[in-house]
Amino acid sequence: MQQACNLAGALAGLSAYWSPRVVGQVNDQFIKVAKGKGEVVWHDHADEDEMFMVIYGRLTIRLEHGEVTLGPGECYVVPRKTLHQPYAEEECGFMLIETVTTRHTGDRVTAQTVAIEAQL
Numbered sequence: 001m002q003q004a005c006n007l008a009g010a011l012a013g014l015s016a017y018w019s020p021r022v023v024g025q026v027n028d029q030f031i032k033v034a035k036g037k038g039e040v041v042w043h044d045h046a047d048e049d050e051m052f053m054v055i056y057g058r059l060t061i062r063l064e065h066g067e068v069t070l071g072p073g074e075c076y077v078v079p080r081k082t083l084h085q086p087y088a089e090e091e092c093g094f095m096l097i098e099t100v101t102t103r104h105t106g107d108r109v110t111a112q113t114v115a116i117e118a119q120l
Helices: 007-012
Strands: 021-026 029-039 050-056 059-063 066-070 075-078 084-099
Touching: 007 021, 007 029, 007 050, 007 084, 050 059, 050 066, 059 075, 066 075
Parallel strands: none
Antiparallel strands: 021 029, 029 084, 050 075, 050 084, 059 066, 059 084
16 A cells, blocks of 8 residues: 655755656656756656645746736646746745656756656
């Protein structure tokens, strides 16, 4: 039997911003937690949707034609092929649900990019 996952506890164990960690899996979807402050490079995911749910703080998802700002308990799904840039003025903690094949920053590889293997 699997153990329960405490999202706040999992977030407390993270020190690096924008470095997701896998905390569970449902079929072919990873459940991840991450902390954010500052911004990630603009990117998209050609074949996968990506869901963000804020646990604490505020997270803005910049999009080509606007932005979405989320507070605790709010979520947003970035559709596949949508150019986006997550941004947080102050530290925030959030959960991601994304297909196991989703690369952190899509086809854009930067110093911030975290390989899927390093997220496990």
